[in-house]
Amino acid sequence: MKEIRIGILGFGTVGAGVVEGIRKNGALMAERTGIVPVIAKIADLDIATDRGVEVPKGVLTTDAMSVIADEKIDLIVELVGGTTVARTFTLEALRRGKPVVTANKALLADHGEEIYRTAAECGVGIYYEAAVGGGIPILRAQRAGLIGNRIESIYGILNGTCNYILTRMEREGLPFDSVLADAQKLGYAETPPDLDIDGIDTAHKAVILASMAYGAPVPMSACPTRGIRGLAAQEMANADELGYRIKLLAIIKDNQGEVELSVEPALVPQEHMVASVSDSFNAVFVKGDIVDDTMYYGRGAGRMPTGSAVIGDIMEAAADKLNAVGIPVSVSMMLQRAALDYCPSVNIVKRCYIRLCLEDKPGSMAQVMAIFGRHNISIASVVQKERHETGYAPVVVLTQKAKESEFSAAMAEIEALEVSCCPPVRMRLEDFA
Amino acid sequence: MKEIRIGILGFGTVGAGVVEGIRKNGALMAERTGIVPVIAKIADLDIATDRGVEVPKGVLTTDAMSVIADEKIDLIVELVGGTTVARTFTLEALRRGKPVVTANKALLADHGEEIYRTAAECGVGIYYEAAVGGGIPILRAQRAGLIGNRIESIYGILNGTCNYILTRMEREGLPFDSVLADAQKLGYAETPPDLDIDGIDTAHKAVILASMAYGAPVPMSACPTRGIRGLAAQEMANADELGYRIKLLAIIKDNQGEVELSVEPALVPQEHMVASVSDSFNAVFVKGDIVDDTMYYGRGAGRMPTGSAVIGDIMEAAADKLNAVGIPVSVSMMLQRAALDYCPSVNIVKRCYIRLCLEDKPGSMAQVMAIFGRHNISIASVVQKERHETGYAPVVVLTQKAKESEFSAAMAEIEALEVSCCPPVRMRLEDFA
16 A cells, blocks of 8 residues: 545635545545545645534645645645636646646636646646546546547537526526526526636636647637527527527537537537436537547536546546656647647538527518528528517528538628518527537 | 557457557557557457458467467457457466456456456456447546545446347337347347347446446356346337336446345336437446446447447556556456455345236236235336236336335235236336435
């Protein structure tokens, strides 16, 4: 049996979960791996609050830098969050030759390149399973089980808050605002909720997945991002009627050598497995050129699930350190090439759901259809609903595949029509074909 | 860049897939990991047949033992299959200090203990991701991502042939025999199909999963096994009507310190994700005490998916060898304890679906209900169908949880009733509660 002495920075929700998990199953982990995890130090600015887990005397400190500098500490677990001191701590630990385990997706999305390069220069590892998909071992699947695969596509439901809101809107027919308010009351959504509902959190995770899939740090600017804020109940109802559900998806594809990347709400077929991922669960679908379709599902957030991922990384980092592995695959895979080519978002080819609001008079539809035709957009189906008391009729169009630039030009032209009485609503339709 | 020289034993379907995968993506794998996989030798008794993949001159040989003995070969990939020469080859390679990658579930199910102990004694690894769930990196999830978790339960759909047959029976209302014949014609089922449809293949995989979850080799005798042979179309129709689907499940649970283990067809709720695993896909649901529910899904068999898992293991074995890791977790996790306690199958507590065939006369049902009552079996629902022309009425009962010993005693008593005109049909109902 060998000991590994751990310094934890940040004693919040996840930090307390990690400590609880190691207290509970540390002996089992040692039995399985031959490595005994020892929590040597925990640093937090607030060491007075009760975190719901017992900690031996002398372990708590307010001085994170002293933990990093402590020669008796073998590895650092960064759970501070944010991108300022977390960055400083992470870089400092790496420079001192200490492996770092982190759950910090924002840090890696914003400063990944600097961090991976520092790790490589220092010959040490950084491990970040918990940054994507909470307890789901998705990055490990990518960098180990699927290592022989060229990644063709990844679809992720990566934000539990959004998936919870969408599930309740769908099941209960409630409007976005009231479900959001409820989710905040129940602790499923933060206040303010922007990072989640505007898709930023999903985009953080998407760029990490894309970086690992294609071998270079992907900047946030390469990921067009749209969240679910203000999604109308009407869209949910229409999707349901047409045999679809709406999910906030991270979409990553190898588009003939260019990386296609986006975060957006999308209609997905009800019979596809992605549609059955409900409540606050996350899931990631990975298609490899050898393995074909695979899927990974679990809790994407929370004290214990995220703690589980951090603990998995701690044990791997410990084994790597004891075996003097040096630069692990979690670093080398991020630095295969200097930069990637991205598919400009205007070139993305996709299907769309479009809801129009047309004056209910002869020729309205013909004008719209002419615009679609001019932009090479084929129609898969059209449903015209009975007109509102207002005299306007909602029209729902599902298209075949067409180019984003054609869609946006067509939308502008349709909006400018005299018979169009409110801006069209458009969402991607992803049939996984 | 470091080279790893691979000797492949067995150039059948999976062997050819491994070679094809490495030819296709070997350069990418080297870029990701810094390790160049080189196929140095391939042994097969038949080296004349075209395997659909190009192999350099001098690589093929009919002498497996010479490959194992070759000092220039770093690791052995055992794809011979079966439990006789495969065992000899595997043990010989381990004794020579060469890591072994295998896809051979039967070998590990029957001789796992000897193999893991030999690996441990020789300080070398055996890697077997491909033995369970084909391309799905499920063992890696268990031994790495979820290493901090006590495993509460595992439910697996582990045999693509059975799942394909069940899916077609369900969707097309066809009888078992005709779907099986069709599956054989299409190459989805072997001739004879016994290993698959009698649940043996699923049980092989179940004991490997259980061994890893609970830390000691589990013998096949600890896994009561029942397949889907002869499943009546009527059961499919009844299940559907009641909101369930029938799946061949491997069920593994920590039952208060005893391992509960079985392979059997079971009714699962249509809205549970396990029900949406269709066609020849596999899936494994793992519940850990820290991570909660997780699920892994993908292709459970086939040249390329299984090849993907073998390749993942080759790269891990290579890294472990280059880093002088010695005994990896894939070995140490199997040898935590000398033996496990098993829950005797008569003590397993479960819900059941029971179809009876009763004479349609007053008092029939009362007699049956009295028997259930005497055996502490509560009824969740009863549906009596209209009687057949034969004058007998089928009755479908869904029970609450009760002990297997009570169920089997009750079934015997019911079968002996004068009003019972054919043997009752009984299946587990698994609601995951």
